[in-house]
Structures are given as C-alpha cells and as structure tokens.
Amino acid sequence: MKDNNTIHALRIPFKIRAASNLIIERFVYVYLIFGERIYLIDSGFAGSEKVIYEYIKTQDRKPEEIAAIILTHSHPDHIGSAKSIKRTTNCKIYVHEAEAVWVEDTNRQFKERPVPDFHNLVEGSVSVDGFLQDGGFANLEEDLSLEIIHTPGHSEGSVSILYKNESTLFTGDCLIAPGDLPIYENIADVAESIHKLQKIDDIEFLLSSWESPIQGRSNISRRMTESLKYLNQIHQLILRISGAGPVEPMELCKLVIESLGLPPAAVNPLVAKGFASNLAYSGKIL
Ligand SMILES: [Zn+2]
Numbered sequence: 571m572k573d574n575n576t577i578h579a580l581r582i583p584f585k586i587r588a589a590s591n592l593i594i595e596r597f598v599y600v601y602l603i604f605g606e607r608i609y610l611i612d613s614g615f616a617g618s619e620k621v622i623y624e625y626i627k628t629q630d631r632k633p634e635e636i637a638a639i640i641l642t643h644s645h646p647d648h649i650g651s652a653k654s655i656k657r658t659t660n661c662k663i664y665v666h667e668a669e670a671v672w673v674e675d676t677n678r679q680f681k682e683r684p685v686p687d688f689h690n691l692v693e694g695s696v697s698v699d700g701f702l703q704d705g706g707f708a709n710l711e712e713d714l715s716l717e718i719i720h721t722p723g724h725s726e727g728s729v730s731i732l733y734k735n736e737s738t739l740f741t742g743d744c745l746i747a748p749g750d751l752p753i754y755e756n757i758a759d760v761a762e763s764i765h766k767l768q769k770i771d772d773i774e775f776l777l778s779s780w781e782s783p784i785q786g787r788s789n790i791s792r793r794m795t796e797s798l799k800y801l802n803q804i805h806q807l808i809l810r811i812s813g814a815g816p817v818e819p820m821e822l823c824k825l826v827i828e829s830l831g832l833p834p835a836a837v838n839p840l841v842a843k844g845f846a847s848n849l850a851y852s853g854k855i856l
Contacts, residue, residue, distance in 0.1 A: 575604070576603060576604055576605070576736055577601060577602070577603055577604075577738060577775070578601065578602040578603075578604065578629070579599055579600075579601055579777060579782075580600045580602065580622065580625055581597050581598075581599055581782070582598055582599070582614045582615075582618050583595065583596070584596055584597065584598065584614075584615050584618075584647065586685075586686055586691070587686065587687045587690070588686040588687065588835060592835060594835055597780075598612070598614055598615065598618075598647040598779050598780070599612075599777065599779050599781075600612050600613060600614045600618060600622060601740060602622070602625070603710075603714065603733070604629070604631065605710060605713075605714045606711055607635050607637035607710075607711070608626065608631060608636045609636070609637060609638050609640065609710055610622070610636060610638070610639045610640070610655070610661075611639075611640050611642065611740050611777075612639070612641055612642055612648040612649075612742070613639050613641070613648065613649060613650060613651045613652040613655055614647060614651050615646060615650035615651065615691040615692070616651055616654070616690065616691055616692055616693040617650070617651060617693075618651040619633075619651040619654045619655050619658070622655070633658065634658075634659055635659075636655060636659040636661045637659075637661055637662065638661050638662040638708075639655060639656070639664070640664045640665075640702065640708060640731060641663065641664065641665040641669065641673065642730070642731070642740065642742025642743070642744075642779065643665070643666070643669050643724065643727060643728040643729070643742055643743065644665060644669035644672035644673045644679065644725065644727070645685070645725065645743070646685055646688055647779070648743075648779065649673055649676075649692060649696070650691050650693060651693060652673070652693075652696045653693040653694045653696040656696050662699040662700065663696055663697065663698050663700075664698070664699065664700045664701070665701070665727070666718075666720065666727030666728070667727065668722075668725075668726040668727030669725065669726070670698045670727075673695070674697055674698055675695055676688075676694055677695070679692075683840070684839075685840070702729050703718060703720070704718060704719060704720030704729075705717075705719075705720075706718045708731075713735065714735075715734075715735075716731050716732065717732040717734065718731060719731070719732060719766065719767070720763075721741070721742075721744045721763035721764075721766060721767065722755075722756065722759040722763060723744065723754050723755065723756050723757070723758075723759035723760030723761070723762070724742070724743045724744055724746075724754045724760065726755065726756075728742055728744055728763075729742065730742060730744055730767060732770065732773075736775070737773055737774035737775060738773070738775040738776075738777060739770060739775070739776055739777065739790075740777045740778075741776065741777070741778045741779075743779050744763055744764065744778070745764065745767075745793065745797045746760070746797055746800060746801060747780065747781055747793070747796065747797060747800070748796055748797075748799070749800075749832070750781075751832070751836050752800075752801070752804055752830075752836075752841060752844060753840050753841060753844060754844040754847070755847065756844075757805065757844065757848045757851050757855070758847070758853060761801065761853070761855045764797055764798055764801075767794060768791070768794050772787075773787065773790050774786065774790075776789075776790040776793060798855055798856050799856065801855050802855040802856045803830075804826060804830070804848070805848050805851070805855050807825075807826050807830070808826055808845055808848040808849065811825050811826065812849055819845070819846050820837070820839070820842050822842065822846075823837050823838070823845055
C-alpha cells in the first residue's frame, strides 16, 4: 500500500508457533520513508527483509539505498530482520536507550521476556548506532526530520515518531485497539503516553504497527479515545475482580481475558504482567 509519495506502508503477515502446536496468525506493519535515501520505521520479524527488498524494487529503488532503521522498540516483530538488513546495506540502527540492550543482546531479551517462537521471529542481535531521545530529532536529510516522542508503557523505551512535514505520526505498539491483545508493561505509562499523543495537532495519518493506516483528524482522535476506553474497561474489570479478594496473576489474567471475549491464547505471562501493573495504579485512564 502506498500512502503518499514519501511514506509507504507494508503489511507483513507472520505466524507464531505457540505452545501445544498452537499457531497464532498475526501481521505487523513496516513503514518506508523514501527520501534521497530510504529509511525504515521498524524492520518486521526475521525474513521480512525479503518482502521489504522486493517492494523497494517495485518502486524502482534499490535495497542498498536503505540508510537507517528507526526502531519504535525492541520487540521481536520490530527488530527481527534488522540484523540482516544492516549486514546487507550497512544502514544505521536507532532506538531509545532503554531498549538498546535487548536489541544488542537478543538472548538476554528472550531470557527476560520469553515470547513464544522468539528465535524464529528474531534473526539475532544487532549493534545500535544511536539513541532516540524524547523531544529530539532524527535529522535524516535536509527536508526529512523526524521528531521523537517517548511513549513508554508498552515497553520502557517505546517511542512514537512525528514526521511533521507529512502530518504523520508513527505510534509503534503504543495504541492498543479494542479487541487487540492488551500487552503492556505499565498501565500508568500507557495512559500518560496516549494523553501525550492526543495533544499533538495537525496529524493526518496515524501509522501504528498492528492496524491499517488511519487517515483524518477525527478518525485519529477517535482511535486514541477508543484505545483509552478499552484500557479503562480492562482496568475496571481488574479492579472489580481483585476487589473480591486476592487472586493469582495468571488466574486474574484468565478471568479478564474471558470477560473481554479474547481467545484463550491471550492468557499468557506477558499479558498477566501488564495486568499486575493495573493493581498498583490508582489514577485515571480516561
Ligand atoms: Zn511490542
């Protein structure tokens, strides 16, 4: 899909082989910015480089023109093919400092955050060339400058990226759409990050990793509100269930996922960890 002449959205499907031969079908978006050279927002999972290179060729450009990958965060479906792309193109890799260790040491990431099928999703560790800082700019070319907005919550060093000249905001996994797997580390940070994004004016394109591009200010504003409402629904469920007495984290996760009508595969330690952060949060989400 082509959004405009500069930004191109690639939807790349993949499968996660979870426990008991359960196959989870997912997809992730990788975004390409075409300037004098080419810049990627995230790199997809291991093997995505083939899809990215093929697409670049259909646009009469060359994969060797990739100059940098800007990572919204370090999770497998975002960094998976970064190693291969850097090896082929010698591009630079940028990520928030809090995520760098998991990019540069993927075995450590797996030890600390054991995502099913991790080693099929991530090719391996890759060195980081620079850090993305809140309020900082990635000045890629004369007319191509990206503003970095630190939006923690989904992970500590998650960032959103504002491309002002194109009225475009890349949000990575920051916004959780209703019905999506609610994966986050810290609910207080997620709520604060979405509130921060709501204050940005003049956005015409919202480009997240887990859903199709959203165009138009009212649609974008609605999506952010829906995300907060969904998180608030989850928060209220957690408070209600835990209010009845102590409950084990995985049991709490199971009860909440069932109430939300999400598939049983959503009952997992990653989701349970996020829900535990709700128990410690006494602030508001909406
Ligand atoms: Zn993620």
